[in-house]
Amino acid sequence: MRYTILFSLLLTGFLLQAQNTLMVKAETQSCTKDLALYTFDGTSFKPIIAASGTDNVYEFEVPAGGHRFYYFGPDPTKLQPIVLGGEEGVILNTSCNGTLPFAVKNSVINDQYTSLKEEFNSINQENQQAVQMYRMSFRNAELKPQAIEKMAVVDQRRISLLDSLKTANPFLARVAALNTYLSYFNHGEEAYDNEIAYFAREFFQFVDWEDEAYHELPWVYESFKNYTNTLSQVYTDKEAFTAAVDPIFTDIPQGSMAEKLALGGIISILKQKSHPAFVDYAQQFIDHFSELDPRATTDLAKQIESQKSFLIGGEAPDFTQATPSGESISLSDLRGKVVLIDFWASWCGPCRKENPNVKRVYDVYKEQGFEILGVSLDRTQDRWLKAIEQDGLQWLQVSDLKGWKNEVAQMYSVSSIPHTILLDAEGKIIARGLRGAQLEAKLAEIFGAD
Structure with missing residues (x-):
């Protein structure tokens, strides 16, 4: 049975102009909503082909002529990636209530894509072992050459995988190119002073940006997320x-x-x-x-x-919250001092581990015009007070006891803790996310410590 195709949104003219199409069938369970194929353009998922089904069977007509990533599902929050456009007779199996795993039948390219992701995971696990061995070499220098040799083995696996795909499957080779980063010690030490500089410039060294096929590859988005997460x-x-x-x-x-x-x-x-x-x-x-x-x-x-x-450089928005004793403190009350807003919670292990470092810098600079305003993401007053006492926190503390819904944390877009925001005496933001040695160095710079 064929169904009427509804073009709900056209991103480009290629769908209207396509001369050849392929039919894709979806066999589903518990799907009460219309399903659709989506594309991703760097900002959002956009539906391009939708069809109503009967008896949980749907059909989609997609342009033929080459592989392309699509996303399949009832809405943008429940999508599965799939490669379509190069094969006849592809069948999708899924359930809209999540009781069955998503599966693709009669598709060599999707089987190969699944295998490629499994190979990525295997290579990354081996690389993590090499990195862990390198870190252990800080205590045992004899492990360093072994770690670097292990990294070289990982590098060769990545290169061999990419080279094999260039001939066998250029579509997946582009995905591999975006995931091929070679170790600094074996490929960058001679040309770069440090690994982060090597990472910044050579992370995409195997990508040919003149190749227009990258323009429709969502992996570009994912790779730049990983790239940015490290550099930021x-x-x-x-x-x-x-x-x-x-x-x-x-x-x-x-x-x-x-x-x-x-x-x-x-x-x-x-x-x-x-x-x-x-x-x-x-x-x-x-x-x-x-x-x-x-x-x-x-x-x-x-x-x-x-x-x-x-x-950085913007004036920190003012706020007012309650102290453990029930009094109110506003950020603006602290104008004239260098202030560290410290987002933390009693249940946050890394926060508690960082508290001795924060306490140390507070003791050094509190007499020179430095103040800390702790903003707790706790929900229970007793646990909050107990942590303050156990860790010996002598600085100002406030909370609305709303956990992650703390109004100040939401105001400042805090998505993880510990998180710090350092303000100058005029209430302008100097830095965010400073901890440990970075915080000590910045305060020494501000207060002119030796």
């Missing part, structure tokens, strides 16, 4: 981060879908971390894609305005 932890200030990342964009054609996917991945992480470089890359997205994606660029423009107050 090291380069916490805007200038250092942009200096590391911007050279990559000289290789990516401006205005291409590859650039849109890359910027989407970068922006998603920078927004999550409230990183000061967010505004720069969000503005680059707006400048290059306002006509192609007006809705996304309008949303980004609003986000830029809302984020400016929380970025």
Whole structure:
């Protein structure tokens, strides 16, 4: 049985112009909603083909002529990735209530894609073992050459996999290229002073950005998320981060879908971390894609305005919350002092582990105009008070006892703890996320300590 195809949204003209199509069948269970095929463009999932089914059987007509990633499901929150467009007779099996795993039948390319992801996992596990051995070499120097040799073996696995796919399956070779990062000690030590500089410039060394097939590959987005997540932890200030990342964009054609996917991945992480470089890359997205994606660029423009107050150099928004004794303290009450807003909780192991470091710097600088305002994400007053006493925290503390729904944490886009925000005497943000040695160094710089 064939069903009427509903084109709910066309991203490009290729669907209207396609001369050849392939029929894809979906055999489902417990699906009361219409199902659809979606594409991902770096900002959102967009439905492009939808069909109503009878007796839990659906059919979708997709353009033929080459493999392409799609996403299948009832709505953007419940989607499964799938490769379509190069094979006849593909059948999808799924249940909309989650009782059956998603499966693809009669599809060599999807079987190969599944095998490729399994190979990625195997290689990454072996690499983690090598990295762990290298870390152990800090205590046992004899392990260092063994760790580097083990990394070389991992490198060769990655290169061999990529080389084999270039001939056997160019579509998956592009996915592999985005996941082929070779070890610094075996491939970058001679040309780069440190691994992070090597990582920043060579992470995409096997990707040919002139290849237009990357323009429709969602893995570009995922790879840039991973890339940004690593660099944003090291380069916490805007200038250092942009200096590391911007050279990559000289290789990516401006205005291409590859650039849109890359910027989407970068922006998603920078927004999550409230990183000061967010505004720069969000503005680059707006400048290059306002006509192609007006809705996304309008949303980004609003986000830029809302984020400016929380970025380096912006004035920290004021707030008021209750102390353990029930009195109220406002952030603005502390103007004239350098203030560290410290988001933590009694149940947060890393927070409790970091408290001795925070206590040490507080004892050093509290007489020089340094104050700490702890904001607890606790829900229980007794546990909050007990942790304060156990850890000997002598600085100011506030909480609304709403856990992750703490109003201040939401105001400052805090998504993980411990998290710190350092303010100058005028209430402007100096830095975010400083801990341990980084916090000590910044305070020594501010207060002129030797």
